[in-house]
Each structure stands twice: as structure tokens, then as C-alpha cells.
Amino acid sequence: MSFFINNREFESKEDFIKWGRGCATKIPTPSDILRIDEEIKSSRARAKRFTSLAINVKFIHITDGNKGHVTRRQREEQINVLNNALKGVKLKFQYKEEEVKFENNKSWYYMSHNSPEERHAKSKLSFDSFKYLNFYTGGLGKGLLGWATFPYDLAGDPVMDGVVLLDESLPYGNASPYNLGMTGVHEVCHWLGLFHTFQGGCNGIGDHVADTVSHKGPNYGKPTLGLPHNACDKLKNAPIQNYMNYVDDIWMKNLTIQQEKRIQDHILLYRTEL
Template identity: 35%
Template structure:
């Protein structure tokens, strides 16, 4: 579920796996953060609440016409948008479904993942809207050995490659999907967080500025399952943020964004994703 899970910030992807992966290097995070700080627009928090909802363009990529083959139901997509809005309700951010298109393409379903030729072909053919519009591609990741759940692009990478912008998720992670315990819709919650500039809560481990948000306690490594009460960075005497949407816990354990994360995504949207 992770941005850094893919490789590095400079690669423009934030990805999530069912298994841990190395976070970006501190030097890469520092470079991005310095540029973000230099160009940051910091509107008042209430201004995001007054802005238009982010329009979501959903692209269903399946290998055949069955739900098992990736052709998820309209009701599942609607439920996913509801889950997104509930998750982001404390941040002032909201989402509205702008459209759904369906493509049966077994090659894309099997082969699309970060950096592949098939991903480029898919996005060139299907992507809609601008920087403030969220394109979601649900697919299968069949040939990706990492058990990938999803990945996202960063807001600061939009200007250089707008066609690449968006989030790709495993079709089984939507509400009612077959990818338990990640089938309540929070893979998209997590990946959308990367899309608006949030890092993993475990970024940087116990040292340094971590995820660049002051009110998320540091943690040494990702949380899985629902490790309530875990404290991997004992110096701060605070439990790890295992309920945070930007950790790796099971969907049923994820319940919150912090006020600091809300402020960060507000600034990132104002800086990189203007309407």
C-alpha cells in the first residue's frame, strides 16, 4: 500500500504490497521535501472544504466479463467511493464518481504494473481529466510476483508526466472483493493518500522527520494485521500509528488520518493539483 514500497520517490510511484518492501532513501525524500517547501501554497484548512469534490474516473480492466475476471460491479465502485469519502471526511477532501469505463484486455489485466509497457499503453488509452481528477485503474497484477495491492503517482510528478498520473489497484481490494483482509476498500484510501502527497507513517523509521508530519508517531517498520499497542520507536513513548490509513494494517484496522496529514494534503493539492 505504499508509495515508497515501489522503489523511490523519484520513480513517481507509491505502491502497496501484501509484503514489506524497502522505503525510499532519506536523501530522495529530502530532495522532494525541499522542492515542496520552496513552492508550497498553504491555504487555510477550511478552503479545501469549500472546494469542488475530486472527480474520479474509474477504468475497469478485466480479463473477461466475470467479476472473478476483474469486471467488478457498479455497486462495488459506488461502495468504494462511499468508503473514500468516509475515510477523508476529517480532512475536508471529498470525491465524486465522474464516470466508469470497462475494457476487456487480458494482457493489461495480467501484465500492468508500475513501469511496464502495458501500463503506459493502458493509461494513454484511458486516462481522462486534469491534475485535480483522480484516475483509478482496477486490474489484476497477475504476473507481478510482489503480490501488489496497488500503487500511485505523486502530485509533484504530475507536471512532468500528466499522462502517467493516477492510481492502480487490484480489483479484489474493492468492498466485497476477494482479496481479504484487504477487501474493504482501504487500498484505494491508502493509494489516494499518496496521490495527494502523504508518505507512509513508517517512512524513515525512528529517525529524522519521518513522513514529514509532526502528529504521526514514528515507527520502525510497517504494521500488518492489527498490532494494537505496538511501539517500535520507544524514545517517543507513543504507540505506533497502526490505525492510520498510511500504514500497512488490515483494512479493518485502518480508521484515521491525523490533523497534520490533513494539513499536508491540503498544501500538496493547492501546490500541485489546482482545479
């Protein structure tokens, strides 16, 4: 029996799960990475302090007529999940129910990453991305769960800024085991400047966060705790419960101190008008 999720056909539910957490957030270029590292360093030298911040979320739900009608209960729970996951960063996410936007457009609903549909949709639907987190949902193409833009790309292309999520990945959606809201957390963390923990594999400086253990590639499912798995240093354990890995939602539980610091640095540098 085939298993369908938003019109993409999988052989079975297992096949969907095995296909993995599809995140299409772009891989940063080496020159971007170097530039950001330099900018963070000089910004830290200016000794700006991060205190706390409320982030206003604008939910924008693209529908195809039938599908995509994300509910109030799902939005509220997604906000709860974000607040819980990012409380160490001292962020508070909030939204206004009366400002939620719905847009019925079948071709936008099935948009893929960097497609003309994505640009058309965002050009029409986005709120001021310097001030708000644009949180789009849709059916998406190619079995993807979502993607995000990085903070350092905001100034050059503000229209595209934000996160795009598979609607069924929000809490109470049907994209199990990715339906507890952790795709939202993962993509928002990209939007706030984090890379995947497996960024760069075992080469170089990985994800540019000193206290995440480098590992060769993504981990999937619910890997056993307390083992190295694919850690580059076999005396250490791969970060299998980190939000920036690819494990199941139920396994995602933490960020490191330096990841939280990196988010604060990025807000102070690139998202100053939030």
C-alpha cells in the first residue's frame, strides 16, 4: 500500500521515514562562512550585550483549496514548542491570531526551494522581514520538510527571508515522526544563524560552533544514547539530540551553550530591527 503525504507518493510510511528529514536550507559558501566569523568577532569586540527579545511571528498558510488549513491549536502549540526550545537564548515568540494570513494558490502550495513559485508567493505575502519572522506553510515539493534563509542574507534579499514549513510537520500534523514542531525549531534556528551540526563533516571547523561534537553526517531516527555513532572523535558522542541534526522530532532536545550564543550574536549583528 502506498503512503501519501501531500501528494508525494512513498512506498510505505517506513519509506517516508527512511527518506529522512528533508531540509533544503542552502549550504553556506566558504566565503560567507569566513565573512560571518570575522563579523561576529568584531561585533563581540564592540561588546554589545544581548538581554532578551520578543519575536513577532507572522503565520502565512498557503492552501490548495483542500489542504493546508493549519489550525489555531497547531499555531499555538508551534509557538509553545519554539519558546520551550529557545528559552536558553532568552527569546519569546508570539503571534496575533487575527493577523494570520491564508492564501489559496495550488502552484504556490507545492513550491520547491528557490523556485519561481516561492519568490512569487513571498513577494505577495511577506510582512516586513526586518521586523517579523515570516513563517510560511505549504505542501512543498520533493518530500521536503522545510527550509530557511540565513540572517546574513536578509539585507541583500529581504523578500525571500523567513522559514518555509511542510504544513503537516506542525504539531498535530500527519508527518509523523516529524510532527511535534521540531522542524519549526530546526528551521527557525537556521533563520537565526545556526548550521547543521554535521556541516563540513569531519573536515575543517564544522558548524563553526566550538562545543558541538563534529560528526560525519546526519543521524536519523532515535539513535541510542551514550554512543559515539558517527562522531569524528570516537572518544566523544555525536550530538544526536541536537535540534540541528536530522533525528526524529521526539529525539530533538537541545542546543549547546555556544549555539545559543551564536544565535544571540546573529541577532545583534543582522536582525537588529526585530
